[in-house]
Amino acid sequence: MYIEQFVFFILALITLLSGWFVVTDRNLFHAALAMMLTFLGVAGLYVLLDSGFLAATQLLVYIGAISILIIFAIMMTRRLMKTTEPAYNSMWQGALLISVFSGAGLVYVIVQVFGMSNYLQKPDTSDAVLNGTVVTLGEWLVSADHLVIPFEVASVLLLAALIGSIVIARAEK
Amino acid sequence: MIPLSWYLVVAAALFFLGVYGVLARRNAVAMLMAVELMLNAVNINIVAFWRYVSPEEPLGVAWVLFVLTVAAAEAAVGLALVISVYRSRDSVVAEELDSLKY
Numbered sequence: 001m002y003i004e005q006f007v008f009f010i011l012a013l014i015t016l017l018s019g020w021f022v023v024t025d026r027n028l029f030h031a032a033l034a035m036m037l038t039f040l041g042v043a044g045l046y047v048l049l050d051s052g053f054l055a056a057t058q059l060l061v062y063i064g065a066i067s068i069l070i071i072f073a074i075m076m077t078r079r080l081m082k083t084t085e086p087a088y089n090s091m092w093q094g095a096l097l098i099s100v101f102s103g104a105g106l107v108y109v110i111v112q113v114f115g116m117s118n119y120l121q122k123p124d125t126s127d128a129v130l131n132g133t134v135v136t137l138g139e140w141l142v143s144a145d146h147l148v149i150p151f152e153v154a155s156v157l158l159l160a161a162l163i164g165s166i167v168i169a170r171a172e173k
Numbered sequence: 174m175i176p177l178s179w180y181l182v183v184a185a186a187l188f189f190l191g192v193y194g195v196l197a198r199r200n201a202v203a204m205l206m207a208v209e210l211m212l213n214a215v216n217i218n219i220v221a222f223w224r225y226v227s228p229e230e231p232l233g234v235a236w237v238l239f240v241l242t243v244a245a246a247e248a249a250v251g252l253a254l255v256i257s258v259y260r261s262r263d264s265v266v267a268e269e270l271d272s273l274k275y
Contacts, residue, residue, distance in 0.1 A: 015187060039213065114181060
């Protein structure tokens with residue numbers, strides 16, 4: 001059981017350290033690479049939470065698609081690659097204060113509510129139930145009693161985003 | 174033996190890293206990247222609560238799947254806007270995009 005905690009600490013360290021580089025690195029290309037590492041750490045946390053399906057989806061959608069899209073955008077706007085400009089605006093101290101204090105408050109609430117007694121370990125769910133999650137999910141996504149309407153709305157949203165981004169980014173004649 | 178609170182603390186830290194990035198960065202693309210960090214933190218929270226509270230029903234997984242869909246749409250439209258703004262203003266620094274201000 002200590003191995004699981006050790007793996008958790010490694011993954012959390014990877015996630016948070018590379019997340020720190022995402023928001024602080026002057027060179028945006030390096031920040032984008034650090035962001036891919038953050039996504040990888042989050043995928044590892046999904047595996048630790050017994051959700052291999054979501055980990056695979058994270059790899060495909062975030063690392064495979066969104067990161068590549070962002071790197072394309074960085075390379076198409078050349079001034080972004082310049083590292084001599086200041087990376088932060090004039091209010092960055094205030095932003096740091098706000099995030100540190102709100103984060104500390106949130107951690108305090110989490111420790112108060114969940115730290116001592118609630119949900120100290122995962123419930124003993126059988127492997128059959130966990131492996132059946134993807135099957136049930138697939139059935140739910142197309143069943144009229146459960147999630148078919150959000151599923152269809154999501155596909156319409158994707159179509160709208162597809163057409164919209166082409167129209168917005170098209171060069172003017 | 175990992176308590177639920179550990180996941181929640183990691184997700185909170187990642188979320189507020191993203192908040193700091195959105196508030197302090199000057200480049201629009203860097204702000205979009207910080208938004209992606211915040212979305213990932215929320216997803217960690219959802220999956221952790223799903224696993225610890227109701228692993229019998231796949232509702233948490235489905236929710237994360239929909240968040241992923243919306244995040245992909247948001248990234249595509251946001252980067253298209255960035256490229257369009259760069260074409261017309263030759264800059265993506267958020268402070269210089271002030272034509273609605275005057």
